Amino acid sequence: MTNNVGTTDRTLRLIAGxxxxxxxxxxxxxxxHGTAAVAIATIVGLILVGTALFRFCPLYRLLGKNTCAVK
Structure with missing residues (x-):
């Protein structure tokens, strides 16, 4: 699992999550309004925090996107 979430992207994901x-x-x-909206918001928040902590986004990998700086 290679990192594909850069520093700025990571910070924004963490703050939003x-x-x-x-x-x-x-x-x-x-x-x-409603239990479903709360559940969806919680799941999205957890996904944002998780991708920020692990510096890996599966959707980015599928799309071939990488926001990490070139090493």
Whole structure:
């Protein structure tokens, strides 16, 4: 598993994922309408945080995209 998520991309994913998870835990009913929306937002937040932590995005691999700096 080679890294394909660069530093800027990683930072943005981590920030967006943490914000999404925080909103689903703090005020899920006020922001999202329905249980399905809360579940989807939680899953997307976890995926964003996970791809940021592991520096690997399976979708990027399928699309042939790489945001890492050339070494």
């Amino acid at each position: 943490v914000i999404l998870l925080a909103v689903t835990w703090i005020a899920p009913i006020a922001v999202f």
